[in-house]
Structures are given as C-alpha cells and as structure tokens.
Amino acid sequence: MTSSSSTRGAAKWALLSLAIGSFGIGMTEFVIMGLLPDVARDLEPTLWASDPDAAIAQAGILISLYALGVVIGAPTIAGAVARYPRHRVMLALALALTVFNALTVFAPTFELVAVSRFLSGLPHGAYFGIGALVAADVMGPGKRAKGVAFVLTGLTIANVVGVPLGTFLGQQVGWRAAFAVVAGIFALAAITIAVFVPAHDGDKGRTFLAELSVFTVGQVWLALGSGAIGFGGMFAVYSYVAPMITEVAGSPAWSVPLVLVGMGLGMTVGNLVGGALADIDLRRTILGGFIALAAVLSLLALTMTGIVLLAVFVFGVGFVSSMLSPAIQTRLMEVAGDNQSIAAALNHSALNIGNSLGAALGGAVIAAGLGFVAPAWVGVVLALAGFGIAAVSYGIERAATRTPDASGLKQSA
Structure with missing residues (x-):
C-alpha cells in the first residue's frame, strides 16, 4: 500500500467515524416523532385514557425540549471548546450523547425523560460544527467540502434508514428500545472516533468572547x-x-x-x-x-x-x-x-x-x-x-x- 493510499484510507475511516455520530444524531432527533403516540400512551396513561389528542400534544414537548438543548448548546459549547484539541472534543461530545440517550431509555417518568431529551440536545450543534472543521482538516485543501458532506451523509441516511427502522422497532418492542439503539450507535461512534480521528491541536488563540x-x-x-x-x-x-x-x-x-x-x-x-x-x-x-x-x-x-x-x-x-x-x-x-x-x-x-x-x-x-x-x-x-x-x-x-x-x-x- 502506498503512503498516499494509506493516507486516503485513514481519512475515510476518520470521516466514517464522524458520520456514525451524525447518523445517531439524526436518529435521536427524529425517531421520537414517529413514536409520539407510543410515548404519550406510556408516559401519560391517565391523560391518554381521557384525551389521546391532548396526550400526544403533551408528548410533543419532548421534541421542543431537545430542540431547546440544541439551541442553547450549539453556540455555548462550540465557543467554549474552540481552543481545545478537536479530536478530544469530538470524543467527549460522542460520550455525552451516549450517556444522555441512555438516560432516556431508563428514565421512569415524563419529567425525567424531558430532562434527558434536553440534555441529549446540548451536544448536537457543537458535534456538527466542530465535526465539520475536523472533516475539512482531514481531507485537506481542495476536498474540504467533500469531507463535510460525507459527515452530513450520516444525518440524511438516518432519515432514510435509521428513523423508519427505529420507529418500527419502537412500535413493536416499545419506544425505549429505539433510544437504546441510539445510545449504542453513539457508543460505537465514541470508540471509532478515539481510534481513527487524528490529533488536532485546535485554535489556541480563540476565546469564547471572540467567538461570540x-x-x-x-x-x-x-x-x-x-x-x-x-x-x-x-x-x-x-x-x-x-x-x-x-x-x-x-x-x-x-x-x-x-x-x-x-x-x-x-x-x-x-x-x-x-x-x-x-x-x-x-x-x-x-x-x-x-x-x-x-x-x-x-x-x-x-x-x-x-x-x-x-x-x-x-x-x-x-x-x-x-x-x-x-x-x-x-x-x-x-x-x-x-x-x-x-x-x-x-x-x-x-x-x-x-x-x-x-x-x-x-x-x-x-x-x-x-x-x-x-x-x-x-x-x-x-x-x-x-x-x-x-x-x-x-x-x-x-x-x-x-x-x-x-x-x-x-x-x-
């Protein structure tokens, strides 16, 4: 194997590692939408018995809380970690996504599930923002857009494959099973990021205030x-x-x-x-x-x-x-x-x-x-x-x- 082909192979594995995480993000964000009736029936049984429409509307708050986590987490996390090594930042974000989605699986009440969904949203934007910079650096000049697009491919494939399959699984086994799969995907992403994403020193000159x-x-x-x-x-x-x-x-x-x-x-x-x-x-x-x-x-x-x-x-x-x-x-x-x-x-x-x-x-x-x-x-x-x-x-x-x-x-x- 030539040095050039070896470098290309390493880049592909690094991008694949990042794409696994973006697949997980696409799945965790959207799979709940097809499972709202199941979530409402399980977490709000009394309201479901009297008014299923109102129970579904109540469950929709979980979608809003995840989105709120993304809104808050994207600028604050991306700005705060700009000066740190990006490969370590990506690993930390993947681990956080693993833990927070696992909380959704085990949280026994609507209120605790709501907290877990908010926490799951916090790393979302920073993962894509920092991941795009890592992908661009891995591919090098002239191929940066391809690297970023490859990472985002995980998100689009999640909507074609992950979300429908997760919805089907949730309907058949229980909605929590879909989030157990999501937590497993993020765990896999964390492992592959640790192994394949090359070290990057970050931008030590950037500060949180400068980013803002x-x-x-x-x-x-x-x-x-x-x-x-x-x-x-x-x-x-x-x-x-x-x-x-x-x-x-x-x-x-x-x-x-x-x-x-x-x-x-x-x-x-x-x-x-x-x-x-x-x-x-x-x-x-x-x-x-x-x-x-x-x-x-x-x-x-x-x-x-x-x-x-x-x-x-x-x-x-x-x-x-x-x-x-x-x-x-x-x-x-x-x-x-x-x-x-x-x-x-x-x-x-x-x-x-x-x-x-x-x-x-x-x-x-x-x-x-x-x-x-x-x-x-x-x-x-x-x-x-x-x-x-x-x-x-x-x-x-x-x-x-x-x-x-x-x-x-x-x-x-």
Whole structure:
C-alpha cells in the first residue's frame, strides 16, 4: 500500500467515524416523532385514557425540549471548546450523547425523560460544527467540502434508514428500545472516533468572547431568523406525522415507517439539489424554496385524508425543506465574517428553534381541538414568515450596497 493510499484510507475511516455520530444524531432527533403516540400512551396513561389528542400534544414537548438543548448548546459549547484539541472534543461530545440517550431509555417518568431529551440536545450543534472543521482538516485543501458532506451523509441516511427502522422497532418492542439503539450507535461512534480521528491541536488563540462576536453582525440574526421560523413549517408537520397518517388518513400504524422512508428520501435528494442550486443562485434558492415549502404544505393539508397523496406531499415537504438547508447554511457563513466555526454550529441552533417552534405551535392547535390537519396550516404560515425575513435580509443588503454607511446590518468585510 502506498503512503498516499494509506493516507486516503485513514481519512475515510476518520470521516466514517464522524458520520456514525451524525447518523445517531439524526436518529435521536427524529425517531421520537414517529413514536409520539407510543410515548404519550406510556408516559401519560391517565391523560391518554381521557384525551389521546391532548396526550400526544403533551408528548410533543419532548421534541421542543431537545430542540431547546440544541439551541442553547450549539453556540455555548462550540465557543467554549474552540481552543481545545478537536479530536478530544469530538470524543467527549460522542460520550455525552451516549450517556444522555441512555438516560432516556431508563428514565421512569415524563419529567425525567424531558430532562434527558434536553440534555441529549446540548451536544448536537457543537458535534456538527466542530465535526465539520475536523472533516475539512482531514481531507485537506481542495476536498474540504467533500469531507463535510460525507459527515452530513450520516444525518440524511438516518432519515432514510435509521428513523423508519427505529420507529418500527419502537412500535413493536416499545419506544425505549429505539433510544437504546441510539445510545449504542453513539457508543460505537465514541470508540471509532478515539481510534481513527487524528490529533488536532485546535485554535489556541480563540476565546469564547471572540467567538461570540458573531452575534454583533445584524445579517447573522436575519439569517438565523429566516431559518428558525421558516423551518418551523416543516417541523410542524414532521412532529405529528404519525397521527396524521393513522388518524386523518386512517392508515395502520405499520404504514408510518414507510411514509418516513419517503420523507427521508426526499430529504436526501433535496439536500443534494439544494446544494447545487445554492451554488448557482443563493438568493433565488432561499426565497423560492420558502415559497415552494408553503405551497407543498398547503397541498398536504388539502389532501391529507388520502394516504397516497399524503405520502407524496410528505416526500415533498422533506425535499423542499432539505433543499433549503444547505442554502441557509451557506447564507449564514456568507454573512458571519471570520466566525465560521460558530456559524456552522449556529445553523443547527436555527434549525432546532424551528423544530421547537413547529412542534410547540403544532401541539397548541391540536390541543385547541383543531385536529391533526391544523399543524400543516401552521407550517404554511411559518414558511411564509421565513420568506419574509429572508426578503428583508436581502433588501437591507441591497440598500447597504448602494449606501454603505446607511445600515448597521451590512455584512462585515
């Protein structure tokens, strides 16, 4: 074996190790959405007996708490560990994810499960943010984007394979079994990271306060806002897709994993298409993407009573939302100046604010008695709001370009 091929092999093993962890993150974040009825029945038996819809809405809080953990953990952890060796940081994050997901398996009450879900979300954004830097360093100049994409592949594959299989397992054996599998995946990731990810000294010159200077850039806030609110439209549907399938379309529970496979495929394809379109025209991809998301959510709401059309438009929701994901990531890094690492983590904060917002508002309209179609209409409103924020961002940027001193929101050089 040549030295060059040996180096390439080592890089692939390092990237695979990181991708195993991203697979686990995708599974732990999304598998609960297909298991909400099972979680509600187990953890809220009294409420379930009297009002199953209200019990499901209550269980939706677990989704919001995970997302809140991501929002808080991404900038604080990424900023705090920027100066430490990255391979050790990644190992610590993988171990934390192992422990916190194991807590979900064994927590006996709704309140303790809620705490475990919040804790599980804390390392999420930092794992992807620091992992992206590790992947870029492993691949070297000219191949950095490929390295980052390979790590993110674990997340997309989780939506195609891990989430549907975890949902099926949870339905057959019990919802806790799905999280036991997740904890095992993170344990495997920790082992492979310890063995295969090369040492990296980190950036000893970076401080927590220096990293947080990204929040002084006004356009960063607008980019985060468009992603957080606009993506809430997708999560308003994704959070309650299981009861939409069983209660509105009248399909059996075994069809839920099949629809989730379709959504995962839509996410995978959409991510690839969105990256290509963003390279061609970032502004049109973002603005057009939010309009397309609002349109497909409207079609889903209007046709949800039929399982075939529901599956088609759920695929569409996955496709369009994931098409937007790399575009918003690019926009955020475009306006973040020198703070690329924390910007990468903040993207996941924005997406999980959308996760929390969509799940909370979707649960609110269900609890109000408006039924399981209502979250799709909530999604339409959120997608259009995301479009509005993105349009304002680009409008301010154009104005600032014409009169550079007119706006404090102008992107820093």
